Every structure is written in C-alpha cells, then in structure tokens.
Amino acid sequence: MREQAPHLAQLAVRPSPASGSSNWVFRVGGHLALRLPRSDDYATDLGDEITWLPTLGAGVRTPIPRVEFVGTPSETFPRHWAVVTWIEGRTPTNLDASAQRSLASSLGEFVAELHAVDTDGEVGGAERWGYRCGDPVTDATDAWVDQAAATLSDLFDPTQVRLAWARLREVEAATGSRTWVHTDLSTENVLVRDGGTLAGVIDFGGLGVGDPAVDLLYAWDLFDAPARAVFARAAAADEATTARARAWAFPGPGLVTLAEYRDSMPERTVRLTRMVEAVAADVGVRLR
Known part of the structure; x- marks a missing residue:
C-alpha cells in the first residue's frame, strides 16, 4: 500500500480471521479490508470480483463488498490485489x-x-x-x-x-x-x-x-x-x-x-x- 496506495498507507493494518483458503485478508483501518490472493487461480477469481461487484452491488439491497482500490503485480506481491469495504456482522451460528x-x-x-x-x-x-x-x-x-x-x-x-x-x-x-x-x-x-x-x-x-x-x-x-x-x-x-x-x-x-x-x-x-x-x-x- 505504501507503493501503490499511499492514501491508505497511514491506516493500521492487522490480520483478520476472515482469511480463508483463497485469500489472505487483513483489516485496514476500521472500514476496509485488504485481500491478497493465495494463487494465480484465486487471482483470476479476484479479477472477476473486481469486474462484476459494482454491477451486482447496484442490483441488491444487502451490503456486499465495494472495491475501493485495485493493486497491480509488483516485486512486493506478484498478483493483483484489492482493498474492499469491510462489512460488520457475525457469522450465523447457533441461531434460534x-x-x-x-x-x-x-x-x-x-x-x-x-x-x-x-x-x-x-x-x-x-x-x-x-x-x-x-x-x-x-x-x-x-x-x-x-x-x-x-x-x-x-x-x-x-x-x-x-x-x-x-x-x-x-x-x-x-x-x-x-x-x-x-x-x-x-x-x-x-x-x-x-x-x-x-x-x-x-x-x-x-x-x-x-x-x-x-x-x-x-x-x-x-x-x-x-x-x-x-x-x-x-x-x-x-x-x-x-x-x-x-x-x-x-x-x-x-x-x-x-x-x-x-x-x-x-x-x-x-x-x-x-x-x-x-x-x-x-x-x-x-x-x-
């Protein structure tokens, strides 16, 4: 982010439990998330998200991630990456x-x-x-x-x-x-x-x-x-x-x-x- 998104680089970055098998996820400040694809295949999936999330977001009322910044491959990280909005909520376990x-x-x-x-x-x-x-x-x-x-x-x-x-x-x-x-x-x-x-x-x-x-x-x-x-x-x-x-x-x-x-x-x-x-x-x- 210092290299490509200096306007976000002053925000605190910390690991997120939302990391999964496809992407490493980090919280950026209080309202953003950084997504780093773990492989080239997952980078392709992230590319589809970057392309289509604006269209899907305009068609649904439920909050979904909004792409705020797209990073390009570099010596620091070899794939495209993205900063998206963080959505507050908890996972639906043990619901009555x-x-x-x-x-x-x-x-x-x-x-x-x-x-x-x-x-x-x-x-x-x-x-x-x-x-x-x-x-x-x-x-x-x-x-x-x-x-x-x-x-x-x-x-x-x-x-x-x-x-x-x-x-x-x-x-x-x-x-x-x-x-x-x-x-x-x-x-x-x-x-x-x-x-x-x-x-x-x-x-x-x-x-x-x-x-x-x-x-x-x-x-x-x-x-x-x-x-x-x-x-x-x-x-x-x-x-x-x-x-x-x-x-x-x-x-x-x-x-x-x-x-x-x-x-x-x-x-x-x-x-x-x-x-x-x-x-x-x-x-x-x-x-x-």
Whole structure:
C-alpha cells in the first residue's frame, strides 16, 4: 500500500480471521479490508470480483463488498490485489428458530435480487466459471460420492450414502435462464445482526453465471426445515430448483469436504455432518 496506495498507507493494518483458503485478508483501518490472493487461480477469481461487484452491488439491497482500490503485480506481491469495504456482522451460528426464520427471509430476498441482476450477455456454465456453474449431477459427482462413501465408512453406512445419492441425483435439468450466482453462501460468507437479520454477504470469489439452485445448497447447513421453507419461498425457488439444490449440497460441500477436513476442522465437521444427514433425510434415508 505504501507503493501503490499511499492514501491508505497511514491506516493500521492487522490480520483478520476472515482469511480463508483463497485469500489472505487483513483489516485496514476500521472500514476496509485488504485481500491478497493465495494463487494465480484465486487471482483470476479476484479479477472477476473486481469486474462484476459494482454491477451486482447496484442490483441488491444487502451490503456486499465495494472495491475501493485495485493493486497491480509488483516485486512486493506478484498478483493483483484489492482493498474492499469491510462489512460488520457475525457469522450465523447457533441461531434460534426465530432468528433462523429472519435470516431465511432476508437471505432469500438477497438471492432473488442477485438472480435478477442482468448478466449482460456473459457466457454461463462450468467451462467459464467452474464446476459449480455447471450441472449438479455429473460423472465427477458420482465418483465423489462413491469415494466419500468408502472414506467415511466409520461415520456413515456406505450403502445408505449410495442409496441417498441414487435418490438425490434423480433431478430435472434446469430449464430456466442461467443467472448470476454467488455459489458459496456458507456460514463463513453470510453475516447477520442480532435477531438473525442479514447484515451482508462477502467473498464473491466463486461468482459466476449458472444454475440458480446452487445458491440454495447451504440451506441444509444454515436452517432447520421450517426456515428452509421460508428461504425457498423468499428466493422464489420451486420444488425442482430445491431438488437440484439438495443434489448440489450432498456431494461437494457435504461429503467431500467432510472427508478432506474432518481431522483439521472439527467445528465444520459437526455442521457438515448435520447437513448431509438433513439432505438425506429429505429423501427418506438415514445415513447411520
């Protein structure tokens, strides 16, 4: 920042717990955040954010990060980087039923608004934006479930895992228009105020143009069944969309993440275990 953004260099910089697998994040003063991509692939994702956040921000009422400065590669740091606005709020863990319904309503409204933003002719699909902008059921997801069923055999009955997936994968293909999607509306990227009202949505590194169902997949992590129904209504999601969301939720952020992180992220493991069990229960399968 001393080299490229001297007008910000006098502000205090400190590490942030918001750092994730894609970006190092630092607080800058009281109202800004510095994002440094950890790899060239994540730098590409950050470039998409820099390009499209102004368009998305103009189309939604919920606060999302606003780009304040874009840094260029240098000897100090070899990739593009960005300074964005910091959004206050807390992650939505341990919400009671009333707070869940409040968040379900406000997050659903955000999703509906995001999906209504004009894509300006942007090409959609997995080839341009990554697998979460493709289809929920593919040869790859079949293989992921089969491998995870074996890896997690001490946690879930592999036969029941495969039965659940056999039912979940029987979904209708998306027939509507592809829309802007966040793709990662997880606990880490959704911020709330007291009472559960949505305060903001962060980390658009996975944004793309794809099946709107992908933005419902974390409903089985965030909400109980009554709140999930509120969320689906607020997001204007029909049953076919909800069914595809279940198919998105079970393999990728569910079983695969459990298999990869169960030893290193115990809190996430507990949440994801509940999530995949809730998804399976929706199609009448007990995993253990």
